[in-house]
Amino acid sequence: MIGGSGILINWAILGTGVVANEMARALKKAGKRIYSIGNRTHSKAVAFAEKYGIEKVYDDFHAMFYDENVDVIYITTPHNTHISFLREALSAGKHVLCEKSITLNSVELREAVKIAAEKKVVLAEAMTIYHMPLYKRLLDMYENGDFGRVNLIQLNFGSFKEYNMKNRFFNKSLAGGAILDIGVYALSLARLFLTSKPVDVLSRVEYAPTGVDEKVGIVMTNEQKELTVISLSLHSKQPKRAVISCERCYIEIMEYPRSCEAVIVDAVSGKRDIISCGDKQCALQYEMEDMERAINGDKKIMHLDDTIDVMALMSKMRDEWQMYYPEESDGKIL
Ligand SMILES: NC(=O)c1ccc[n+]([C@@H]2O[C@H](COP(=O)([O-])OP(=O)(O)OC[C@H]3O[C@@H](n4cnc5c(N)ncnc54)[C@H](OP(=O)(O)O)[C@@H]3O)[C@@H](O)[C@H]2O)c1
Numbered sequence: 054m055i056g057g058s059g060i061l062i063n064w065a066i067l068g069t070g071v072v073a074n075e076m077a078r079a080l081k082k083a084g085k086r087i088y089s090i091g092n093r094t095h096s097k098a099v100a101f102a103e104k105y106g107i108e109k110v111y112d113d114f115h116a117m118f119y120d121e122n123v124d125v126i127y128i129t130t131p132h133n134t135h136i137s138f139l140r141e142a143l144s145a146g147k148h149v150l151c152e153k154s155i156t157l158n159s160v161e162l163r164e165a166v167k168i169a170a171e172k173k174v175v176l177a178e179a180m181t182i183y184h185m186p187l188y189k190r191l192l193d194m195y196e197n198g199d200f201g202r203v204n205l206i207q208l209n210f211g212s213f214k215e216y217n218m219k220n221r222f223f224n225k226s227l228a229g230g231a232i233l234d235i236g237v238y239a240l241s242l243a244r245l246f247l248t249s250k251p252v253d254v255l256s257r258v259e260y261a262p263t264g265v266d267e268k269v270g271i272v273m274t275n276e277q278k279e280l281t282v283i284s285l286s287l288h289s290k291q292p293k294r295a296v297i298s299c300e301r302c303y304i305e306i307m308e309y310p311r312s313c314e315a316v317i318v319d320a321v322s323g324k325r326d327i328i329s330c331g332d333k334q335c336a337l338q339y340e341m342e343d344m345e346r347a348i349n350g351d352k353k354i355m356h357l358d359d360t361i362d363v364m365a366l367m368s369k370m371r372d373e374w375q376m377y378y379p380e381e382s383d384g385k386i387l
């Protein structure tokens with residue numbers, strides 16, 4: 054049951070794939086309670102429960118939405134399945150931490166946000182960047198005026214994934230593509246440091262043979278004329294590198310989705326200072342601990358407004374490219 058500090062919150066996990074295993078390890082390590090597990094393939098849920106000592110396995114995973122012992126559901130299924138599970142879980146009054154990208158588009162996200170508000174529950178995207186201690190420290194320094202204003206943000210993210218239709222990365226029916234899979238990280242980091250949401254957005258896409266976005270270049274500015282340049286690739290490796298260029302220095306961050314270290318380079322002297330903060334092995338633990346804080350009242354900590362801005366940008370770009378998923382046959386995604 055939900056309670057104030059000291060009372061364990063009951064987590065249910067939906068899905069038993071790569072990231073579900075990672076979160077289960079994080080929850081166990083942090084001494085949290087994984088009350089139940091549900092999965093489309095029931096035998097995998099049984100094996101998962103044995104592996105992590107989980108007491109409850111559902112014969113039909115939909116039962117988790119109506120289980121009165123469940124406080125919060127962590128959704129870890131492919132992007133295109135999120136909205137139907139969000140709809141069901143939120144309507145049943147459950148708090149939800151949903152893997153990125155939280156929905157396919159802004160229309161779906163608006164619906165989920167509305168249900169969460171009506172039911173007075175926490176809805177959040179599992180975006181590691183918002184919860185890493187490094188970014189909390191850098192934002193404090195930024196707000197303290199240590200860096201001066203942000204002028205330019207440059208972000209790269211490139212993975213090499215095979216053109217394999219058995220996994221979700223290039224499969225259009227599983228909402229594959231660069232923008233929803235990796236672009237969401239770059240855009241979330243940019244949004245964290247930008248004063249306001251970008252309003253002028255230019256993008257260029259090249260498609261994979263499967264018809265999803267494989268390479269994307271983005272250039273965008275906001276009302277304050279802060280410029281962001283992003284380069285994404287899903288079949289070509291690039292460093293996950295962020296450079297945030299401010300008036301007094303630039304901040305370089307490698308492996309930025311889960312980074313614990315930033316190099317601050319003084320704009321005049323070139324002097325380099327290293328800021329170390331947190332442990333990247335604990336990325337999901339930070340996220341889940343913030344989710345529990347939100348359930349106990351501090352909703353802002355989950356950055357839902359930033360998630361909404363990022364989803365609006367991704368939807369706008371895909372709408373311009375006319376790249377829609379099978380679930381979006383009416384083309385209404387904004
Ligand atoms: N935060 C991070 O660092 C991070 C890292 C990786 C992935 N992710 C995100 O996490 C999510 C899952 O990624 P993953 O790599 O863990 O995926 P995965 O290993 O392929 O696992 C997918 C899970 O979803 C289930 N599933 C697939 N289609 C379904 C459907 N139609 N209905 C119900 N369940 C379905 C699968 O069930 P079966 O066992 O029956 O196939 C499996 O349990 C994605 O949103 C992804 O972007 C986040």
